[in-house]
Amino acid sequence: MTTTYALLLRGINVGGSRKLPMAELRPLLEDLGHGEVRTYLQSGNAVFTTGGGAGEDALAAEIEEAIEARFGFSCDCLVRDHAYLAAVAEACPFPAGELEGKQLHAVYYSAPVTADRFAAVDAGAFAPEAFALGDRVMYLHTPGGLGRSRLAEAVLRPSLNKGVVATARNWNTVRKLVGMTAG
Template sequence: MARYAILVRGINVGTAKRVAMADLRAVLEESGFSAVRTHLNSGNAVGTGNDGLDPAEAGARVEEALAARTGVSARTLVLTAGQLRTIAAGLPYAAEMAAVEKAGSRMMAHVLFADPDPALLAEHDLTAIDPGNVQLGERVVYQWCPNGLLESPDVSGWITKNLHVEVTTRNWNTIAKLADLL
């Protein structure tokens, strides 16, 4: 049995798309995961699934079950433990984070639903959106937000518009906690 990180995009942000974590756990169990643990109240979970599970198919099953059970439509990204650990290990801004108190909330991981098209990457300079603070990793765009997320450029929107890839964003505290839970 393999472990997976499950990221449900956009639930429990403000008053929109409210989903109780007990309902999310039930949806994940109905979708074939066991030993499910949620983290915070914002669509982050880990669970055990069959070896060889197709993450894209599992994400689609979760989306369907979530809509059926709660009426909430939300994209869901399922990552293998290895994929999440690669994201966590690839952190390019460790030195910057070490110099700032509570840095985990200023480091964003824009996790990609798919690999970007190399031709689009060649055509668009991702680093130009926030020079020195954005770097592409494996299935992720890292963004260091020294003055906080609200004062930083919208990297997720840029990725969706220019690279035509869906994104779900988590701060570094969440990525690190999910990696620990795996």
């Protein structure tokens, strides 16, 4: 059975460093035996199919290793299937249909995170910005956009995200990846 996955790369092609052209990522994934490889934007989103029973973590580790071997730097990767991506979109506690894509983000995590991790953040002090946790995801509502968000700065601090990989996507990208993995 073939499964369609989204690959989310963290921290590439940002500010002129860690360049990983999507045109070079596609053949890398194909060389690993994956099919129907497509990329979305230059910020590290790809979709591919694969057979066999490799899980998301094993696929991510394989791709991380291949990226380091080919490009000479490490890059954290998350791999998620369509069912997960669709469930994240469906479970959004914010009115996604009423917001611009830049106002809502999904921060995908490599493992579950709990409210305890963010207990030091006084979420009320950042209103109208807000966040909510889901299944290995944080929903982040930033009416002024992520780049200007004080709440995003607070919850995405490395000290609060120790031990997990976290990578954010705006809601336009969330919806696009759901569609691309729908098969």
